[in-house]
Amino acid sequence: MHSKTQNLAGGFPDAVLNSQSVFRTLMDCMARPGTLGSVAPTVAPPAPLGIAAGAVMLTLCDNDTPVWLSPDLTKSGTTAWLSFHCGAPLTREKAEARFAFLEAGAAMPPFSLFAAGSQEYPDRSTTLVIEVTALSGGRPLNLTGPGIRDVATIAPMGLPEPFLHQWIGNRALFPRGIDAVLTAGRELLCLPRTTKITPLEA
Known part of the structure; x- marks a missing residue:
């Protein structure tokens, strides 16, 4: 199969x-x-776009949702795949993106560069879709907040190093702020801006 055709298959x-x-x-x-x-x-x-991340892209992205891709995704067949299946416009400006996708191991840009919405329209923010190595086997993290009974614990492996520190500042912006979706293979989990993340003590 021609490489260009391969890039457009798989929807x-x-x-x-x-x-x-x-x-x-x-x-x-x-x-x-x-x-x-x-x-x-x-x-x-x-x-290097993962299965769950690709499914999220196909489901949520359309011609009204500007998308930002990490540098390696931009250089890959993901750009043509996104255009063919979703018709979503690419943007180099993180603040314009409704969705941003990062492959596993990609450098985590500062959250402040993405749209956090406004007090009047907090939904006009960026959702980050971040591929990690796995959604288990990593450092345990406690989650508390709306939608969680008592405490939930996750242990993503390969979470970008600056993520936890930046998440603290993100929560302080409420009702503004970004939401995040972590993906690995076919699995995903969601972290809305209201969620508090606390690393467990070793």
């Missing part, structure tokens, strides 16, 4: 039903921060 077999399925998973995970969700539909995005 949802049934765009409507599959996007509805992933959207329900995302909404469930966003309502219950820290809950692991799994992408059921078959999807094969071009490397």
